[in-house]
Amino acid sequence: MFQIHMGEIVETTGTLGEETKRHKQGGWAAQKLQRYEDGLASHNLRSAASFAIDFFQQGQSRRIVLAGTDETVSQFQTLLPRAWQAKVVGTIPMDMNASETEVLTKSWLVISEALSKEQTALVERIITSAAKGEGAAVGLSAALTALQEDRAHILVMAEGFSAPGYRCMRCGYLAAVLEGACPYCGGTMAPVDDAVEYAVKRMLAVGGHVESVPDNPALVKAGSIGALLRY
């Protein structure tokens, strides 16, 4: 079991079941022995699944990649509770003795692809909802307003996006355009090189979620920033 966070392995643990053997010889005794071995294999798989569930819970795993032979992986997956099955983003063929580097490289490819799909769906949802005026905001001004009204649930921006703006020297209120004094406290608004950076800090400070999305023309067209709202 490997826990991967931000492209790195942060936790490694494992469990080995009892060794099973394949019996090639025929005969009644061999068949009986094979049944015993098959039972053991299924027992091993169940105990590995329960070990895995503990590992997922402890690491609060958001996405799961299963690796192994096709047969074992599909059997293993059916032993997971539905909630965890739903988090399986892909399966990959892998040898039990694969190196950490191989595990990381192959898994990260699958995770990145899943992440990219999730981000694309999120951006589409934000743009569609904002167009309907329901539950989302796009563009720097609208995103900053949502953020400061504590309505932003997820802040999404094009990777590397920055934009100048104004910031209240007294309370930190952010604005994309200057409209006199701070509407919250009457303080002086000072120009800042990057209002987006302050927006991200603010979002993280209140425990919100920030997604930096690469290569998404729709998001760039919508102003390179948006927010999914709580209500």
Ligand SMILES: [Zn+2]
């Ligand atoms: Zn202010």
